[in-house]
Amino acid sequence: MTIGRTRSVAVTGIHGRVVDVEADVSGGLPCFTVSGMPDTACRQSPDRVKAAAVNSDLELPKQRITVNLSPASLLKQGSGFDLAIAVAALVAGGTISPELVEGVVHLGELGLDGAVRAVPGVLPAVLAAEEAGVRQVVVPVGNAAEAALVPAVEVVPVDTLAALVQRYRCLHRRGPTPPLPEVPPRLSVAPTAPDLADVVGQPEARYALEVAAAGGHHLAMIGPPGAGKTMIAERLPGLLPPLQREQALEVTAIHSVLGALPDHVLIEHPPFMAPHHGASMASIIGGGSGRVRPGAVSRAHGGVLFLDETPEFRRDVLDALRQPLESGRVHVARASEVVTYPARFQLVLAANPCPCGNNFGKGAGCVCPPQVRRHYLSRLSGPLLDRVDLRLKVLPVTRAMLAGPRGESSATVAERAQAARLRQAVRWREIGKHLNSQVPGPVLRSGPWRLGAEVSRPLDEALETGSLTLRGYDRCLRVAWTIADLDGAPRPELQHVLEARGLRESGEAA
Structure with missing residues (x-):
């Protein structure tokens, strides 16, 4: 009995699990099968492996080859198991020495010509390999810079199956190995963020954006078209600090799973996601047919999720945001698995006051029937809005605003926000x-952080009358602490609480 063994990784969500790849060669008619809950792409791997071996002048055993992916109860998805399956089969056939590959993780898809092609999800796979104690990972050249983000693991980039087999033959003979393919350098380029100084007027909205950046608060803006709501939202990422190493790896892993990593590989700056209002539940929350993919809430992890024309989104999609807003994670449940993605983002909502957008001031230009006006903003459910800390009304830009002085730059505001965060x-x-x-x-609300009765009186009265829920009460307290931090005060005072309450109530009159 001849069995070849090596390892690979199965990725679920952004978490991986090391998989043992075993290949058995036995008597009987030539046949190549894969067991261990492979999906369609993985089940087709034998066809790619056979063609790649023939076109690389490598010989597979002309007998029955059975490959098992263990643990067999874990779903194996994608074509990233091709390279490991090929190596295990070549070990079973005596082409590769078994002691060289048994503890090595192999990742990559095989082309019919023997090329090793890049696959999504390499970063979480290498992180899982490191956690399992693996010290060497073989990856496609296209994924090498991504895999190198895990410094504790030796990354071996390969471009063809033939080159990898030649490397193992040289190692077996203890001779010099051929040079590895050149890996493109890893870059870290800060995206060009628009400047807050470009926003004309809107002092209240600018201040609310600074408070949101300083304390990580959610923001909703209601105002007519052309008032600058989108411009304001797009400038929030420029006020946020770079991501910490752990969070940067999480954000990069999400984009790796999607196969959407940018050239500079490591995402160190807060992402900005602005999905269209016609987006489906799966594209916003995550899911999809077949493989579960992260949605916009996860792609915005560590950054900003902006929903323009919010009332035009489906009601069930908006209400589905409530759970990740509270927990910072989204759970996509299927009959066979539950996939969890991180989703801690800052939510920015923007809406017109009515479908035509002219129901502001006296509303003289509005052509919407009264019933349509009443129901338009009611599409935003109370429980969702209750989770938004800052709600303000944005008025149109006036001639006086155009003639006024230019506002502060993003760099100036970001410096104050960073000081408050510290x-x-x-x-x-x-x-x-x-x-x-x-x-x-x-x-x-307790212990040394509880505010005095006189300071919290506006919130206590609103809670007593029912105009403020307990969740809203807590969110006003958080905003008051942020305003105090921006002012350099050790604790919130009455004026800070009143400002926090005002920033929450401003949009209710829109």
Whole structure:
């Protein structure tokens, strides 16, 4: 009995699990089968492996070849198992020495000509290999820079199956190995963010954007077309600090799974996602037929999710945002698996006051029937809006605003926001939080962080009358702490609480 063994990785969500790839050669008619819950792409691997071996002048055993992907109860998806299956089969046939490959992870798709092609999800696969104690990973050249983000693992880039087999033959003879293919350098290029100084007027919206950036708060803007809502939202990522290493790897892993990594590979700056209002549930939350893919909420992880024309989105899609807004994760459940993706983002909503957009001021230019006006914004459910910290009305730009002085630049505002974030990180480090928006409500309402009765009186009265829910009460407290941090105050004072309440109520009159 001849069995060849090597390893690969099955990726579910952005988490991987090392898979043992075993190939058995036995008597009988020539046949090549794969077992262990392969999907359609993985089940077709024998056809690609046979063609790649023939066109690489390599000989597979002319007997029955059975490949098992263990654990067999774990679903194996995609063509990334091709290289491992080919190596295991060549070991079983005596072409490759078994001790060279048994503990090595092989990732990559095989072309019919023997080329090793890039596959999605290599970064989470290499991270899983590192966690499992693997010290060497063979990847396609196109994925080498991505795999090199995990420094504890030796990355071996290959471009063809024949070159990989030649390398193993040289290692077996203890001779010099052929040079590895050249890997493109890993770059880290900051995206060009639009400047906040380009926004004309809108001092309240600019201030709300600064508060949102300083404390990680969600924002909703209601105003007529052309008031600058989209311009304001697009400038929020430029006010946020670069991602920390762990979060940058998570964001990069999400884009790796999608096969959408940019040239500079490591995503170190907050992403900005602005899906169209006709987007489906799967494209926003995650899912899809076949393989579960991350949605816009996960692609915006660590950054900003902007929903323009929010009332035009499907109601069920908007309501599905409530769970990731609270937990920072999204769970996509299927009959065979539950896939979890990170989804901690800042939500920015923008809406017109009515379908025609002219229901502002006296509303003289509005042509919408009264019933249509009443129901338009009601498409945004109360529970969703209750999770939005800052809600404000954006008015049209006037001639006086055009003639006024230019506003502060993004760099100036970002500096103040970063200083406020540093104060928050020091204050909440004992409870493992970094931003005011992440602090649980009970912490702010008890112990040393509880505000005095006179300071919290506006919120207490609103809670008593029912105009403010307990969730809204907590969110106002968080915003008040952020405003105090921007002012350099050690604790929120009455004026900070009133400002926080005002920033929440401004959009309700739109």
